[in-house]
Amino acid sequence: MLFDVVCLAALLPLALSASVAVTDIQGPAFVSPYSGKKFASGFWIAGTANGDTRVSNGLYVYTTSTTVLAKVAVGYNITLSGTVSEYRSSSDPFDLYGTELESPTSIVVNSQNNTITPVVIGKDRIPPTQLLSALDVGADGYLSVPNGASNLTTINATLVPATYGIDFWESLEGQLVTVPGPIVVDFPDYYGDIWVHGDWPVPGKNSRGGLTMINGTNGLPTGNPGMILIGDPLDGTKNPSVSVGTNLSDISGPIIFQYGYFYLLPTTAPTVKATPTTTIPASNITSSTSDCTLTLGDYNIDNFGPKATQLPAVATHIAKYLNTPDLVFLQEIQDNSGETDDGTVSANTTLSNLVAAISAAGGAFTYSYIDIDPINDQDGGVPGGNIRQAYLWNPQKISLVPGSPVGGSLDATAVATDSNGDLTLTYNPGRIDPANAAWNASRKPLVAAWETPKGNRFFTVNLQLTAKLDSTTLEANPRPPINAFVDQRTSQVEVISTFVNTILEKDSSASIIVGGDCNEYLYTRSVFAPLISVLTDIDSLAGIPVEERYTYIYDGQTEQLDHLFVSSSIASRPVAAQHIHVNNWATSLATRASDHDPTVAQLQVC
Numbered sequence: 001m002l003f004d005v006v007c008l009a010a011l012l013p014l015a016l017s018a019s020v021a022v023t024d025i026q027g028p029a030f031v032s033p034y035s036g037k038k039f040a041s042g043f044w045i046a047g048t049a050n051g052d053t054r055v056s057n058g059l060y061v062y063t064t065s066t067t068v069l070a071k072v073a074v075g076y077n078i079t080l081s082g083t084v085s086e087y088r089s090s091s092d093p094f095d096l097y098g099t100e101l102e103s104p105t106s107i108v109v110n111s112q113n114n115t116i117t118p119v120v121i122g123k124d125r126i127p128p129t130q131l132l133s134a135l136d137v138g139a140d141g142y143l144s145v146p147n148g149a150s151n152l153t154t155i156n157a158t159l160v161p162a163t164y165g166i167d168f169w170e171s172l173e174g175q176l177v178t179v180p181g182p183i184v185v186d187f188p189d190y191y192g193d194i195w196v197h198g199d200w201p202v203p204g205k206n207s208r209g210g211l212t213m214i215n216g217t218n219g220l221p222t223g224n225p226g227m228i229l230i231g232d233p234l235d236g237t238k239n240p241s242v243s244v245g246t247n248l249s250d251i252s253g254p255i256i257f258q259y260g261y262f263y264l265l266p267t268t269a270p271t272v273k274a275t276p277t278t279t280i281p282a283s284n285i286t287s288s289t290s291d292c293t294l295t296l297g298d299y300n301i302d303n304f305g306p307k308a309t310q311l312p313a314v315a316t317h318i319a320k321y322l323n324t325p326d327l328v329f330l331q332e333i334q335d336n337s338g339e340t341d342d343g344t345v346s347a348n349t350t351l352s353n354l355v356a357a358i359s360a361a362g363g364a365f366t367y368s369y370i371d372i373d374p375i376n377d378q379d380g381g382v383p384g385g386n387i388r389q390a391y392l393w394n395p396q397k398i399s400l401v402p403g404s405p406v407g408g409s410l411d412a413t414a415v416a417t418d419s420n421g422d423l424t425l426t427y428n429p430g431r432i433d434p435a436n437a438a439w440n441a442s443r444k445p446l447v448a449a450w451e452t453p454k455g456n457r458f459f460t461v462n463l464q465l466t467a468k469l470d471s472t473t474l475e476a477n478p479r480p481p482i483n484a485f486v487d488q489r490t491s492q493v494e495v496i497s498t499f500v501n502t503i504l505e506k507d508s509s510a511s512i513i514v515g516g517d518c519n520e521y522l523y524t525r526s527v528f529a530p531l532i533s534v535l536t537d538i539d540s541l542a543g544i545p546v547e548e549r550y551t552y553i554y555d556g557q558t559e560q561l562d563h564l565f566v567s568s569s570i571a572s573r574p575v576a577a578q579h580i581h582v583n584n585w586a587t588s589l590a591t592r593a594s595d596h597d598p599t600v601a602q603l604q605v606c
């Protein structure tokens with residue numbers, strides 16, 4: 001026997017080949033119930049537990065030898081030899097390693113028909129509820145900067161499974177476990193894998209059944225370590241089609257680390273026990289005839305081109321679920337040639353198609369629209385798409401403050417005082433400091449000055465900050481996990497905050513609304529600090545319960561990337577806001593119109 005159970009508690013590559021007796025180290029081994037047909041070639045074995053919850057008594061045995069595989073079957077008590085290896089399922093340098101026994105030989109079957117008792121999660125072992133790793137140091141927990149400051153495998157700390165989620169799942173690597181009462185918390189991924197939690201305490205449970213990122217009782221954002229990804233069933237069955245809130249039958253199988261995550265590989269596919277309602281409530285916020293009362297929508301409509309397949313759905317969402325807000329902040333409007341990279345930058349066809357579709361979907365009026373074309377291929381996003389923000393508004397309700405030209409791609413707008421002594425913009429709408437390095441390969445914020453029929457003015461900033469593409473998974477080796485482009489988002493928020501302050505310096509009671517797709521959580525406080533010092537997040541003003549503050553789902557967590565912030569004058573008046581889950585409550589990924597949910601709010605702008 002050539003393996004050492006101690007290695008199961010470590011997170012580093014081992015080049016270990018000490019010859020040790022199975023009874024000394026892991027106890028006589030059972031063949032697990034799984035023959036590794038899907039995951040790879042091999043099988044799992046379970047030794048006698050040694051009473052130390054840091055140490056798994058299960059292990060994956062890798063072999064492609066049909067001779068070896070023919071010798072073992074579920075419930076066999078065997079003795080075997082092999083070499084311990086720490087391996088990676090992918091070439092991703094940020095992945096943790098999996099522990100396995102390779103090149104098994106000398107297989108002796110001692111007995112048959114033994115039973116293997118799974119570890120029942122939630123009963124025998126309870127996942128921690130908040131922290132992912134002891135190495136996630138900093139004021140914002142796992143969202144702290146700097147990130148990628150250390151690697152689990154380099155530090156090689158002893159596992160603390162009761163406190164840290166990664167340690168918890170690592171301590172069960174190779175172990176046969178059962179997840180009782182699984183509830184799905186995300187749509188299946190591309191491979192049909194499903195995030196679930198089972199019947200154990202989890203923070204951030206929302207009304208749909210998902211798990212929202214919230215502050216834990218320790219005041220740090222929860223990493224939701226109680227979730228586990230269910231991989232491809234080992235017996236060749238297929239996981240069912242599910243959505244957020246689907247209840248499944250109990251799931252049993254071994255825990256492994258692969259492709260950036262801890263997985264449970266089910267011995268067989270679970271069945272659906274209950275599905276949540278397909279009815280998605282529309283907003284009850286409606287437009288008002290009052291001069292000062294503004295309804296506001298905010299929606300990232302996901303790479304929306306002139307021929308977008310999601311056009312009818314998005315139009316219905318705005319007309320019927322958001323009740324045609326007086327003003328809509330849109331993000332990800334593509335140019336008139338969509339993703340064809342032909343130098344086209346104008347998006348007037350894309351926007352006029354959308355406006356017509358909203359009317360056709362029963363919208364109460366015909367929207368006016370405006371945007372500013374980017375310089376071709378300079379604002380990031382899908383190549384050739386030239387995505388940008390745009391405004392739709394009800395021309396009977398509000399209008400752009402007249403008297404200033406519409407800004408071009410490179411024009412920096414500034415706050416100015418008009419001949420009546422009222423605040424306006426030098427370009428309306430205009431872009432904020434478009435030459436600033438913070439906007440490299442990213443969308444420039446679209447600023448506008450508006451007035452009501454009675455001449456009351458307010459300002460808006462519609463933004464889409466740089467995305468998190470290339471971030472590591474929450475269960476990756478670098479700690480805190482790498483939050484890609486966090487420094488750029490921080491710089492972008494600083495530039496926007498500086499601009500907002502130029503308005504407030506001229507009029508501290510100015511009505512200002514800033515928001516859109518921030519591609520960041522408010523729990524990453526380092527990013528939002530300069531904005532939060534002058535503006536207030538409307539979710540808190542509207543009193544939305546923290547579990548219900550979400551517009552996005554990623555890797556099993558429901559979370560909020562889309563935010564609206566208002567100046568103190570608006571914050572001092574009544575505020576209503578709702579996230580309308582037209583997409584994240586969909587019955588399948590394929591039926592979503594966008595990866596983001598829209599938000600609707602009602603504000604008093606004067």
Ligand SMILES: *[C@@H]1O[C@H](CO)[C@@H](O)[C@H](O)[C@H]1NC(C)=O
Pocket residue numbers: 006009010011012156158
């Ligand atoms: C990692 O930790 C394990 C368990 O404590 C220990 O046996 C091993 O020597 C350590 N390896 C390194 C490289 O630090």
Ligand SMILES: *[C@@H]1O[C@H](CO)[C@@H](O)[C@H](O)[C@H]1NC(C)=O
Pocket residue numbers: 027028029030047048077078110111
């Ligand atoms: C496997 O069989 C051996 C005897 O051959 C026995 O000593 C050992 O306890 C068995 N293992 C388990 C986990 O039951």
Ligand SMILES: *[C@@H]1O[C@H](CO)[C@@H](O)[C@H](O)[C@H]1NC(C)=O
Pocket residue numbers: 112113
């Ligand atoms: C194992 O169980 C099967 C079915 O229950 C039975 O047919 C077989 O004889 C048993 N084998 C041994 C060695 O007891």
Ligand SMILES: *[C@@H]1O[C@H](CO)[C@@H](O)[C@H](O)[C@H]1NC(C)=O
Pocket residue numbers: 093094148149150151154477478
């Ligand atoms: C962590 O590991 C990655 C991948 O090997 C490496 O690029 C990075 O420099 C390491 N970080 C630290 C702090 O050692």
Ligand SMILES: *[C@@H]1O[C@H](CO)[C@@H](O)[C@H](O)[C@H]1NC(C)=O
Pocket residue numbers: 215219220525546
């Ligand atoms: C989360 O906790 C931080 C630190 O105490 C705090 O600043 C922040 O406002 C909290 N967020 C929410 C939504 O309660």
Ligand SMILES: *[C@@H]1O[C@H](CO)[C@@H](O)[C@H](O)[C@H]1NC(C)=O
Pocket residue numbers: 181183245246247274275276277
């Ligand atoms: C799923 O199970 C949970 C826990 O028992 C329950 O609260 C929830 O209502 C169930 N969901 C459905 C759709 O039945």
Ligand SMILES: *[C@@H]1O[C@H](CO)[C@@H](O)[C@H](O)[C@H]1NC(C)=O
Pocket residue numbers: 284285286576
């Ligand atoms: C909308 O419904 C919520 C409850 O879901 C209620 O608290 C709120 O008062 C309603 N708002 C309006 C404007 O009717």
Ligand SMILES: *[C@@H]1O[C@H](CO)[C@@H](O)[C@H](O)[C@H]1NC(C)=O
Pocket residue numbers: 346348349352
């Ligand atoms: C788009 O703008 C171009 C150039 O100003 C104009 O010729 C065209 O009619 C516009 N298309 C629509 C749908 O408004």
Ligand SMILES: *[C@@H]1O[C@H](CO)[C@@H](O)[C@H](O)[C@H]1NC(C)=O
Pocket residue numbers: 440441
């Ligand atoms: C601008 O962003 C692109 C794409 O992320 C990157 O390749 C380039 O290095 C950046 N340039 C500067 C000056 O930061």
